[in-house]
Amino acid sequence: MTQNRLCNRWFHWKRLGRGRPLASPHRTERLSTLRWRSVLRVAVHRIVVAVLLLQLGACATTRVEQSRQTDAVLGDGEAMVILGRATYNDRETEESFTDCLADILRQGSNPIRLVSEDQFKDDLYPWFEARTAPTNASDLSRLFAEAGVQAQIDQSSIRYLAWIEGDTVTVDKGGSMSCAVSTFGGGCFGMSYWEQDASYEASIWDLKNLSASGQISADANGTSYLAGLVLPIPILARPGNAACKGLAAQLRVFITGVGE
Amino acid sequence: MQSMEIDRFERRCLRWASRVASLSVLCVVLGSCTHSLTVSGRIPTPLIEPFPVSIGFIRPPEFSTQIHREKLPRGGGDWTIELGALQNAFFETLIDSLFEKVWPLAAPACGPSTAGLATGERCPDGFVRLTLLEYAFLPPELSGLKFFSASTKYQLELMGSDGTVLDTWVVVGYGKNEGGGFQPTDALNAASVEAIRDAGARVALEWPKQRNVQTWLNSIGVKNDPKPIM
Numbered sequence: 001m002t003q004n005r006l007c008n009r010w011f012h013w014k015r016l017g018r019g020r021p022l023a024s025p026h027r028t029e030r031l032s033t034l035r036w037r038s039v040l041r042v043a044v045h046r047i048v049v050a051v052l053l054l055q056l057g058a059c060a061t062t063r064v065e066q067s068r069q070t071d072a073v074l075g076d077g078e079a080m081v082i083l084g085r086a087t088y089n090d091r092e093t094e095e096s097f098t099d100c101l102a103d104i105l106r107q108g109s110n111p112i113r114l115v116s117e118d119q120f121k122d123d124l125y126p127w128f129e130a131r132t133a134p135t136n137a138s139d140l141s142r143l144f145a146e147a148g149v150q151a152q153i154d155q156s157s158i159r160y161l162a163w164i165e166g167d168t169v170t171v172d173k174g175g176s177m178s179c180a181v182s183t184f185g186g187g188c189f190g191m192s193y194w195e196q197d198a199s200y201e202a203s204i205w206d207l208k209n210l211s212a213s214g215q216i217s218a219d220a221n222g223t224s225y226l227a228g229l230v231l232p233i234p235i236l237a238r239p240g241n242a243a244c245k246g247l248a249a250q251l252r253v254f255i256t257g258v259g260e
Numbered sequence: 261m262q263s264m265e266i267d268r269f270e271r272r273c274l275r276w277a278s279r280v281a282s283l284s285v286l287c288v289v290l291g292s293c294t295h296s297l298t299v300s301g302r303i304p305t306p307l308i309e310p311f312p313v314s315i316g317f318i319r320p321p322e323f324s325t326q327i328h329r330e331k332l333p334r335g336g337g338d339w340t341i342e343l344g345a346l347q348n349a350f351f352e353t354l355i356d357s358l359f360e361k362v363w364p365l366a367a368p369a370c371g372p373s374t375a376g377l378a379t380g381e382r383c384p385d386g387f388v389r390l391t392l393l394e395y396a397f398l399p400p401e402l403s404g405l406k407f408f409s410a411s412t413k414y415q416l417e418l419m420g421s422d423g424t425v426l427d428t429w430v431v432v433g434y435g436k437n438e439g440g441g442f443q444p445t446d447a448l449n450a451a452s453v454e455a456i457r458d459a460g461a462r463v464a465l466e467w468p469k470q471r472n473v474q475t476w477l478n479s480i481g482v483k484n485d486p487k488p489i490m
Contacts, residue, residue, distance in 0.1 A: 088434065090405045090406075090407075092436075094438065095438065118302070121304075122302055122304040123304075123307070124307055125304035125305070125306050125307060125457070125460075125461070126306055126307075126308070126457075126460065126461030126464045126465055127307065129457060129458060129461040130454075130458065131458055131461060131462065132461050132465060146307075146308075147307075147308065147309040148307045148308075148309075149307060152307060
């Protein structure tokens with residue numbers, strides 16, 4: 001089991017009004033501009049302090065667990081396919097999550113050869129559609145007895161299949177923020193937050209031995225904030241992204257035997 | 261005098277600017293209420309063993325040009341969805357993979373004058389008529405869910421070599437896709453393609469297991485061993 005705390009350490013900041021010439025040479029207007037500048041400077045300082053304080057909270061805590069049934073690892077030229085488990089209810093693994101996993105596993109010093117989900121589903125149509133896909137590794141032997149299935153898997157050199165199940169849900173939210181626009185300008189004031197919980201599990205099937213190889217689960221949660229200090233400032237925890245990184249790192253070790 | 265002319269010029273500019281702005285807003289509003297989509301996607305070749313049977317494949321003339329038009333309630337907008345071309349190409353590939361010999365025909369008939377049947381060819385063992393009964397979709401604004409969903413309802417009619425109806429089977433395909441607020445047509449396209457694929461998968465795997473279809477296959481000497489689906 002591994003635990004990790006991932007924080008978003010960056011934010012963009014654009015300086016306002018610096019170096020802009022005054023619109024009028026009149027002294028009164030210059031004074032008013034200077035007064036506005038000082039108000040703006042104070043506001044900017046307060047925003048920076050608020051952002052820095054909020055940055056401390058915008059972290060996602062990830063917990064990764066693994067259970068392994070076999071010691072086999074990916075051989076030379078062998079590939080893996082990552083499939084999001086589709087369901088007919090309102091919750092389903094987001095396509096962006098499986099894309100994130102694939103992007104991470106394809107890169108790095110120890111890249112894994114991946115067959116894309118679309119390509120795999122097309123090559124094996126109609127056996128891996130939402131309705132017809134095997135739900136258990138014990139169904140593999142029956143599926144591989146179908147004409148052409150074994151040959152297609154062999155041709156693509158696919159050794160492992162990782163089924164990804166889970167989603168990211170908002171478990172709590174609160175606060176309030178209001179924005180207004182008028183002829184003199186506009187702005188947002190207030191503060192809102194939402195806590196998200198990302199829970200995913202990868203079930204890894206060995207297509208050579210037609211058996212289940214193991215499971216990896218990744219849970220991450222974090223609270224995001226939206227602070228309205230004239231400008232709306234989002235401070236995002238992104239637990240889905242943290243779960244993706246945690247799961248990808250563990251999946252790489254599981255499949256290849258070595259880490260990044 | 262000169263300043264008055266400048267004032268008038270500025271006012272005219274302002275008026276034109278406001279007209280252009282209003283027109284832009286109007287265009288954006290109108291554009292967001294009318295959606296047009298030609299369903300497109302990949303057409304997979306099914307990985308199935310064809311039955312050693314020849315059939316005449318019949319589709320109504322509008323099958324390949326089917327357009328679904330719908331005005332959604334509660335400001336959902338006007339939708340025009342062309343799904344004929346994709347569904348036609350998709351089921352052509354599917355039926356070609358399901359049977360060894362397929363003749364695209366206009367009606368369940370066989371004779372020297374039958375259009376689509378090659379001269380000297382023996383009559384097909386049966387006829388299959390495929391019709392789209394219904395296409396429906398639901399955007400997230402109406403369903404309250406975070407995705408677009410689409411469904412397709414097809415009717416598959418099996419006829420013997422003499423044209424008598426042996427079986428009528430209705431199949432519903434379902435698809436969904438997370439709706440990106442700014443790309444509703446992309447999400448609906450993906451959901452519609454999934455719905456057609458789902459119906460196709462059921463036709464390929466479930467339809468041959470229907471009792472009447474098996475009886476027909478047995479009657480023409482084809483041994484069909486129905487295996488359970490995963």
